[in-house]
Amino acid sequence: MGLIQRAIEQRGIRTAGISHLPNVTKKMKAPRTLYIRFPLGRTFGQAGDVTTQKEILWEAIQFAVKGEPESIVELPYR
Template identity: 70%
Template sequence: MIQRAIEAEGIRTAAISHLPKVTEKVRAPRSLYLRFPLGRSFGGAGSIDLQRQILQDAVQFAVTGEPESIVELPYRWKR
């Protein structure tokens, strides 16, 4: 897993997950869970404010998150 290799070099990471049960099984270093459709990790096209917020959440979680933790972000997909 690329994330583990990066972490082994001392660089903290955070991944976006849509399948938390799979994420638990692979024991990813840090993951943020979003209830968005697969392939829409940062929201819909043109959702600049939401995309920026998710990216900021990911960077912050990479810095402060506990190893092998999965945190659900509060954002919901709007049809």
């Protein structure tokens, strides 16, 4: 994901990814990453939990706009 993000950013479009593995993401030097402690395969939480899913998506959009390059921020969701 980090490689794709960098290619998109080179064209002037800001990105933010969501990762379960911040150590791997850090090595990839992804432009902006939100770290979430949900199980793999459940990046946006439980199926049907629309409220949490919208919150995570909104945080990702805001982070793409305001986040610092190559930063990793942990989301509070569990």
